[in-house]
Amino acid sequence: MPFALFLLALAVFVMGTSEFMLAGLLPALAADLDVTIGVAGLLTSAFAIGMVVGAPLMAAFARRLPPRAVLLSCLLVFAACHVIGAVTDDFPVLLATRVLSALANAGFLAVALATAATLVPSDRKGRAVAILLAGTTLATIAGVPGGALLGAAAGWRVTFWAIALLCIPAALGIMRGIPNRSVHPSPAPRLRVELGQLVTPRLLLAMTLGALINAGTFAAFTFLAPIVIGGPRLGEAWVPLVLVLFGVGSFVGVSIAGRLSDRHPGTVLAVGGALLFLGWIALALLASEPAALLALVFLQGVLAFGVGSTLITRVLYAAANAPTMGGSYATAALNLGAVAGPVLGILALETGAGDVGPVWTAAVLTALALGLAALRRRDLLGG
Incomplete structure (x- = not known):
């Protein structure tokens, strides 16, 4: 694998840490800026919406520019937003920086996914996607807990400074590792032609399935804390451990999928998808048993990201005729799920389904994805 892929993964790690770490910083941040926890939660919503909207917009804007210039610009804007966020005492300003940093993050990930697919042979896109998504998974393992610990020890503003500083080695790596020329076919298809690919059955199916699986993943993952505390009554001290275990x-999961998703996508989706569905049901039923909970959280992390990353790879394959926009389609599918999943999880909690309501939601969403994939298997895997 080209070393440039690992440099892109480093930047994805930094951005993923910023996206996920905020949940642990909201109480201190709300107290410091004199807003309620609910208002502070808008920072998370603004970031998620910015990711969904920003991916196609940024990709369309930058489609004819050299990838290195776009990646560096997005990373520097992202770093600058965190510097401003670290020094401001004005909540609306902080909210604006989160929206802008989300746009930069979305643009970076969209271009990075499209660029990664061109840095490897045409039949190894799955490996490239796995390396990039490993940056996100490592953020949940090390970046998010590290940010929470740093915030608790030195204040939430220090974590923003830390994110800005981590952008520096990532930027230097991109300057050295990514060519300063377009990696897409020249001339690239017209934007109207690339956008027209969105109505093709294969691409639309892959994006829908990716969004459904990711929505299920985030519905359950977002509400693991109340399950840990209320089910087996392990206590709040176990929450970080469970989250790391999932990470x-x-x-x-993405490591395994990276080796299998190019040559055996049907097997990964059929076997992994079925096990993922059964795993959500088992987690909902056995959440009160500590040993079962810990084992299933790890297993569901493997399956959710293994199946999810395989579907994102299918998006890139299906978007082969949209070389400059394909990465944004994959990014949009990921983040549509990340936005919808927690909302559906909240609805499940409010309907009286209990702490495991979001897990049942994940099972339903996974079942929908499996049914659709079975009906349209030829569209998903053909070509």
């Missing part, structure tokens, strides 16, 4: 599983 370790997700890293294992």
Whole structure:
């Protein structure tokens, strides 16, 4: 694998840490800026929406520019937003920086996914996607807990400074490792032609399935804490460990999928998808048993990210005729799921399904994805 892929993964790690770490910083941040926890939560919503909207917009804007210039610009804007966020005492300013940093993050990931697919042979896109998504999974393992610990020890503003500083080695690596020329076919298809690919059955199916699986993953993952505390009554001290366990599983999952998703996508989706569905049911039923909970959290991390990353790879294959926009389609599918999943999880909690309601939601979403994939298997895997 080209070393440039690992440099892109480093930047994805930094951005993933910023995206996920905020949940542990909201109480201190709300107290410091004199807003309620609910208002502070808008920072998370703003970031998620910015990711969904920003991916196609940024990719369309930058489609004819050299990838290195776009990646560096997005990374520097992302770093600058965190510097401003670290020094401001004005919540609206901080909110604006989160929206802008989300746009930069979305643009970076969209271009990185499209670029990664061109740095490897045409039949190894799955390996490239796995390396990039490993940056996100490592953020849940090390970056997010590290940010929470740093915030608790030195204040939430220090974590923003730390993110800005981590952007520096990532930027230097991109300057050295990514060519300063377009890696897409020249001339690239017209934007209208690339956008037209969105109505093709294969691409639309892959994006829908990716969004469904990711929505299920985030519905359950977002609400693991109340399950840990209320089910087996392990106590709040176990929450970080459980989240890290899920992160370790997700890293294992994308690593396995990276080796299988190019040559055996049907097997990964059929076997992995079925096990993922059964795993959500088992987790919902056995959440009160500590040993079963810990084992299933790890296993679901493996399966959710293994199946999810395989579907994102299918998006890139299906978007082969949209070389400059394909990465944004994959990014949009990921983040549509990341936005919808927690919302559906909240609805499950409010309907009286209990702490495991979001897990049942994940099972339903996975079942929908499996049914759709079975009906349209030829569209998903053909070509």
